[in-house]
Structures are given as structure tokens and as C-alpha cells.
Amino acid sequence: MCGRYAATKDPATLVKEFDAVDNTEGMARPDHNVAPTKNVVTxxxxxxxxxxxxxxxxxxxxxxxxxxxxxLVPFWAKDKSIGAKMINTRAETAASKPAFRKALKRHRCLVPADGWYEWQRLGEKKGKQPYFMTPRDGSSLAFAGIWETWRDPKEKDAPPLVTCSVLTVDAVGPLTDIHDRMPLVLSKDAWRQWLDPDLDDVAELLQPPPLQVVDQLELRPVSNKVNSVRNNGPELIERVDPAQQLDEEPALFDAPNSA
Structure with a gap:
């Protein structure tokens, strides 16, 4: 976790929700199936x-x-392809890993999301059931993230590539029945501290969210069409009957690896 999520709100809505200025320059697109290496709003x-x-x-x-x-593509990386393996950063080791410690200290961000997907193992022969974890009140989640700027050493005149990673922690509450990890979801009162560019130490925020944050989420079984990045639409976040899906609709692909 987190290997897929949904982010469909337009920048004008996010500007109000996060009290921010829009610098997306027309690049933001609603996406019901955000996958690694896609462009995302932060x-x-x-x-x-x-x-x-x-x-x-x-x-x-x-x-x-x-x-x-x-x-995330660390500034010292020789090739940007490493980013596909660094979509997640374990909060427990972010401060000590060379790939993440500078970004955690200097380059933190929030990653807005409608919710995230996770796959529950049903047994060796039954496959996995995807779930969509989303706030019951329709508000945005804010994942704790870190970012870096990378420049291609082979193309010095090329524009820099800005990349990000979502921090993950141990799952809490009913989420543990679905997966053992979850994104680090920050409550609104923690946003300012996490984003503060003058603050070097955010160790106190690198903890699983309190149970009341999880209690505000709906854990919604959804179609296994989300397994394929080729599928993208509001039908991916609609509730399904897991029993009926097992009988009628085989999974398309395995769920993505997660940390």
C-alpha cells in the first residue's frame, strides 16, 4: 500500500479545500485509477x-x-526508471534511508485523494477482493508525501523531473482485515506542520493515524476491473457484492505490489 488510488476533484475544488494556489498549469486530470508513474496533484x-x-x-x-x-526519483539516481519501484516510502525508515531522508527533511507534500484501493486475500484459489477506502462525508484524504527534483545527467538541457512518494504505516482498526499497511493519512490539523518548509523534524507525525480517522472511512468492496490500469471511470468506485463477483467476474490482473 498504496499502489492505486482515485483523485477526481478539479483544482478549483482542491484550492478551496487545501487553501492553496493553483500551479497545475492545466495538467490535472480526474483519475479513478491512479497508478505508478502517472502525473498526480500534490x-x-x-x-x-x-x-x-x-x-x-x-x-x-x-x-x-x-x-x-x-x-520518487532521488536526485542522485542515474536513471528515472527507479521511480516505478519507489511509489511508497515506509514511514518507519524514511529518516534513515539515503533515498528518502533528504526529502523527508526538506521536501514534504500532501497528496490529495478521494480514497485508495487495497486488495484483500480471500484464499489460495479465490484470489483477491479489491476495496476502496474513502471518507464517508466526501472530503479529500491527504496522504503524507515526499518529493524530489531530478535532472537527467545525460541530458543537461532537459527540464527537471519532479517526483513524489506516499508514506505508508501499519494499518489500524478494521483496515487490518484487508491489508497490513496503509497510507499515512494526515488529519487537517497536521497539514500545516507537515508542509512547513522551516521545520526539519516531523518524527511525531510519522505514526499510524488515530482510530477516529479510520472510523470516518467507508471500506467499500469494488469491482476487480480496477486491477487493470486500462480501466478508468466512476464505475470503479461503485459498491459491488463480493460473493456475486467471485461467481461471475474473474480478476483481470493481480493487484500491484505495495509496501
């Missing part, structure tokens, strides 16, 4: 820069919506 908070690109630390930081590629 929320960052940074100090403005002057004409020379220097950070104006005396100016207040501004919160912005920004499009990034899902799958």
Missing part, C-alpha cells in the same frame, strides 16, 4: 524566490497545488 508549501531563484526566507511560505510524477 500540495506543497514553499517560500517565494527572487528573479535569480534565491529563496526569500523572510517572505511567508505559500501553499500551492503542483503536478508531480508518482514514483
Amino acid at each position: 500540495v506543497v508549501e514553499r517560500h517565494p524566490r527572487d528573479a535569480d531563484g534565491s529563496v526569500l526566507e523572510d517572505e511567508p511560505a505559500q501553499r500551492r497545488l503542483r503536478v508531480m510524477r508518482w514514483g
